[in-house]
Amino acid sequence: MIAEIIAVGTELLLGxxxxxxxxYISRELAAxxxxxxxxxxxxxxxxxxxxxxxxxxxxxxxxxxxxGLGPTYDDMTKGAVAACFGLRLEPHRPSxxxxxxxxxxxxxxCTPNNEQQAWLPEGCVVFDNSCGTAPGCAFESGGKHVIMxxxxxxxxxxxxxxxxLPYLAGLSDDVLVSRxxxxxxxxxxxxxxxxxxxxxxxxxxxxxxxxxxxxxxxxVTARAGTRDEAFxxxxxxxxxxxxxxxxxxxxxxxxxxxxxxxGRLRERGKTLALAESCTGGLIAKRLTDIEGASGIxxxxxxxxxxxxxxxxxxxxxxxLRDHGAVSGPAAAAMAEGILxxxxxDYGLSVTGWCGGGQVPCRAMTEFQTSAGDAYIALAxxxxxxxxxxxxxxxxxxxxxxxxxxxxxxxxxxxxxxxxYA
Amino acid sequence: MIAEIIAVGTELLLGxxxxxxxxYISRELAAxxxxxxxxxxxxxxxxxxxxxxxxxxxxxxxxxxxxGLGPTYDDMTKGAVAACFGLRLEPHRPSxxxxxxxxxxxxxxCTPNNEQQAWLPEGCVVFDNSCGTAPGCAFESGGKHVIMxxxxxxxxxxxxxxxxLPYLAGLSDDVLVSRxxxxxxxxxxxxxxxxxxxxxxxxxxxxxxxxxxxxxxxxVTARAGTRDEAFxxxxxxxxxxxxxxxxxxxxxxxxxxxxxxxGRLRERGKTLALAESCTGGLIAKRLTDIEGASGIxxxxxxxxxxxxxxxxxxxxxxxLRDHGAVSGPAAAAMAEGILxxxxxDYGLSVTGWCGGGQVPCRAMTEFQTSAGDAYIALAxxxxxxxxxxxxxxxxxxxxxxxxxxxxxxxxxxxxxxxxYA
Numbered sequence: 001m002i003a004e005i006i007a008v009g010t011e012l013l014l015g016x017x018x019x020x021x022x023x024y025i026s027r028e029l030a031a032x033x034x035x036x037x038x039x040x041x042x043x044x045x046x047x048x049x050x051x052x053x054x055x056x057x058x059x060x061x062x063x064x065x066x067x068g069l070g071p072t073y074d075d076m077t078k079g080a081v082a083a084c085f086g087l088r089l090e091p092h093r094p095s096x097x098x099x100x101x102x103x104x105x106x107x108x109x110c111t112p113n114n115e116q117q118a119w120l121p122e123g124c125v126v127f128d129n130s131c132g133t134a135p136g137c138a139f140e141s142g143g144k145h146v147i148m149x150x151x152x153x154x155x156x157x158x159x160x161x162x163x164x165l166p167y168l169a170g171l172s173d174d175v176l177v178s179r180x181x182x183x184x185x186x187x188x189x190x191x192x193x194x195x196x197x198x199x200x201x202x203x204x205x206x207x208x209x210x211x212x213x214x215x216x217x218x219x220v221t222a223r224a225g226t227r228d229e230a231f232x233x234x235x236x237x238x239x240x241x242x243x244x245x246x247x248x249x250x251x252x253x254x255x256x257x258x259x260x261x262x263g264r265l266r267e268r269g270k271t272l273a274l275a276e277s278c279t280g281g282l283i284a285k286r287l288t289d290i291e292g293a294s295g296i297x298x299x300x301x302x303x304x305x306x307x308x309x310x311x312x313x314x315x316x317x318x319x320l321r322d323h324g325a326v327s328g329p330a331a332a333a334m335a336e337g338i339l340x341x342x343x344x345d346y347g348l349s350v351t352g353w354c355g356g357g358q359v360p361c362r363a364m365t366e367f368q369t370s371a372g373d374a375y376i377a378l379a380x381x382x383x384x385x386x387x388x389x390x391x392x393x394x395x396x397x398x399x400x401x402x403x404x405x406x407x408x409x410x411x412x413x414x415x416x417x418x419x420y421a
Numbered sequence: 422m423i424a425e426i427i428a429v430g431t432e433l434l435l436g437x438x439x440x441x442x443x444x445y446i447s448r449e450l451a452a453x454x455x456x457x458x459x460x461x462x463x464x465x466x467x468x469x470x471x472x473x474x475x476x477x478x479x480x481x482x483x484x485x486x487x488x489g490l491g492p493t494y495d496d497m498t499k500g501a502v503a504a505c506f507g508l509r510l511e512p513h514r515p516s517x518x519x520x521x522x523x524x525x526x527x528x529x530x531c532t533p534n535n536e537q538q539a540w541l542p543e544g545c546v547v548f549d550n551s552c553g554t555a556p557g558c559a560f561e562s563g564g565k566h567v568i569m570x571x572x573x574x575x576x577x578x579x580x581x582x583x584x585x586l587p588y589l590a591g592l593s594d595d596v597l598v599s600r601x602x603x604x605x606x607x608x609x610x611x612x613x614x615x616x617x618x619x620x621x622x623x624x625x626x627x628x629x630x631x632x633x634x635x636x637x638x639x640x641v642t643a644r645a646g647t648r649d650e651a652f653x654x655x656x657x658x659x660x661x662x663x664x665x666x667x668x669x670x671x672x673x674x675x676x677x678x679x680x681x682x683x684g685r686l687r688e689r690g691k692t693l694a695l696a697e698s699c700t701g702g703l704i705a706k707r708l709t710d711i712e713g714a715s716g717i718x719x720x721x722x723x724x725x726x727x728x729x730x731x732x733x734x735x736x737x738x739x740x741l742r743d744h745g746a747v748s749g750p751a752a753a754a755m756a757e758g759i760l761x762x763x764x765x766d767y768g769l770s771v772t773g774w775c776g777g778g779q780v781p782c783r784a785m786t787e788f789q790t791s792a793g794d795a796y797i798a799l800a801x802x803x804x805x806x807x808x809x810x811x812x813x814x815x816x817x818x819x820x821x822x823x824x825x826x827x828x829x830x831x832x833x834x835x836x837x838x839x840x841y842a
Contacts, residue, residue, distance in 0.1 A: 007460075012443075012444075012447070012460065013447055013457045013458065013459075013460065014447060014448065014451045014457075014629065015443075015444045015445065015446070015447030015448030015449070015450075015451060016448075016629075016630075016631050016632070017444065018439045018440060018441045018443075018444040019439060019440050019443070019444070019460070020439045022433075022436075022439075022440070022462070023433075023436045023438065023439040023440070024436065025436070026433070026434055026435060026436030027435065027436030027437075028436070029436075030435045030436060036434045036435075037434065037463070037464060037466075037469060038434075038461065038462065038463060038469070038473075039428075039433065039434065039440070039460075039461070039462035040459065040460070040461055040462075041443070041459065041460035041461075042458070042459060043458060045458075048458060048459070052459075055476075208435065208437075209437075210437050211437070273729075274723065276702070279706075280702075280705050280706050280708070280709030280710070280714070280718075281697070281701075281702025281703065281704070281705030281706040281709065281721065281723060282702065282706045283702070284701050284702030284723040284725075285700075285701050285702040285703045285706050287701070288701030288702065288723070288725060289701070289817070289818070289821075291817065293701070293725060294725050294726060297701075297723075297725050297726075298725065298726050298728065298729055299722065299723050299724045299725040299726055299728075299729030299730075299733065300702065300722070300723040300725075300729075301720065301721070301722045301723070301733065302695065302702060302705040302709070302718075302720050302721040302722070302723070303720045304705075304709060304714060304715050304718050304719065304720040304721075305715060305718075305719050305720055307719065307720075307763075307764070308694075308719050308720030308721075308763065309720075311762055311763065311764075312720065312722065312733065312762065341732055341733065342728075342729065342732065343728070343732075396710070396712065397710070400710075
């Protein structure tokens, strides 16, 4: 089956927002084995939306629209799309009641504009909007499946998960299971090179690579009659990947390095304290992005200057003078300093030269030689301190992300390696 | 003039990346007064790309493609687009020499695939690629202007700025100047409500609102015969905005709150130390994102636990017990603690309840009542400590961003208010 995604919204054409809705939907459709050959974006304009729908009818089996379901005058997706299929809009009682109740709870008047959100194409399947007021819907007409979803990403992702994807899954008897294999320290293209044949020949399960924030992951998706069966089908693929990239895969079906670290710390009942120089609080920020961080993250210091390293961590001035602030001994002293001050189980430190600003374009070759190094140290309560030198010289933002990633990976490896009683 | 943007890349249709190129281009075109009515995305497929170009010819004066200019077999944009206009590709000598030189410098062989990047439509204007190997180009044919740009965002944004926008500007005798008016503490929609009439009636200068990461900004763009003239035309609009929103506008033509704060600190020769609880290092991270931070940011602590507040900052246990860790007295003690320990000129602290995870959908009304407060304190060397209570209760990520923003804004207001000798 072939799908086309039509986003409706003048704000997209003005560049106020990126079309992340289309990205998110495309990713889910790819995992389901549904092909997407076109994305289109039109403004809040009935005629141009109708044109896009008529065109999509000629080249897709499934047409998914995003946006234009809300209460304002420029929200006209439902009327325009229904008209393309000769359907009328009619009020959907439960949605109408829900919208009225919502306004009554807020003590506000529910205007006709707001009620209009509950008018949907006759005979459609209605998708409840758990994050907003405008419901979405799906219908089948003339052999085409049409799905209309709201534009705000939070509403869209929720409704996709609970409404649209189950609807699409219902078009087939199969069940899909996706596993996520997360990598650190190897790029998407290097993984692709290794796995090109596997990825191209894989039909069920499929294997697709993605990259985010200096990390890469593979999504392994199997289709079968039951969830258990599909899960079992992913197993040999995941096992093969684990055996091929043991040093790079940090987790399967985890969200991120920081959530893998948090999970292990919680499991072990251990606490962590941080001493960051070049990463400037990024590791603390990432770990405390996760709820319940206060049980495992004691806290940390951002010791950007030598004076802060000495004052907050007791790193001897002489050590900084003799070895430099970006050195293995400095990293070790920082990790041991925060371990001693905090009483936590682990002290993790980073010091480095995380790239000077943006990668200077044009001077690509020069840049490659002036790249920065970073030192990471992990001090373990009642144990040893290990130091690792890593290469992070690819521009400031990327360098910091890499340095933070290497530090989290070092701790994760330590947490995995020990047999805690 | 009407423009259409066609993005070429199977990775977009698989959802591996969002179409940020189209967003970036659209924003620039909007500022130039060029209308965009359609975005289209097609995969690396000659036939579908040709179809998109033929369609765009019927409804746009300017066709901009992104992606598919590289050296791999699936990069076929130039050939397909040139064919739509009956043009041949021919080698562009300077580009060919540059690509060969690049490979020779790297000590690698320049394959025919790589040389093919220098083949461009006959008679086109060539745009040098300062961040990669594939040049872009523009040509005029049959009354249509066609511009081809590379897909990688870093290459695209650089070439847009140095190549494509000047080319488009050259189609008119006018010069454009954009000013950016940055807001904190007021939402995009609240600004729009206040300014709807002004924005809708504004033709030259235009006024367009944007939102990013809990902040909003207005872009004021004027068109005139000279740069000075255009700049002068923006002045009354910017002045009017400054008089309408004195408490919300933190800067004009600055990049962000953190860069405004950094700039002022540098100007005054002052240093800052941070004590963060709920923001978990986010303020330190944002300030150290900016180059040269080590001259003005002494460092900071992430004191997530009470023990860290006491150990690292000397906040008395009794104070935490009596007032709680999320309280004005705790914030003040944190700011004063880091000021004393650092010897910096300012100590800035945040403690708060930055929202518990994602905004719980469906329970929208409940959420509004269980929202979190945060306390911000600023301790000034040889001066007073001020404490401010702010409301940040909109989910963890948003709450932390808001709390960090309020803290930066408090410091910025202090830096602006004083007449330093």
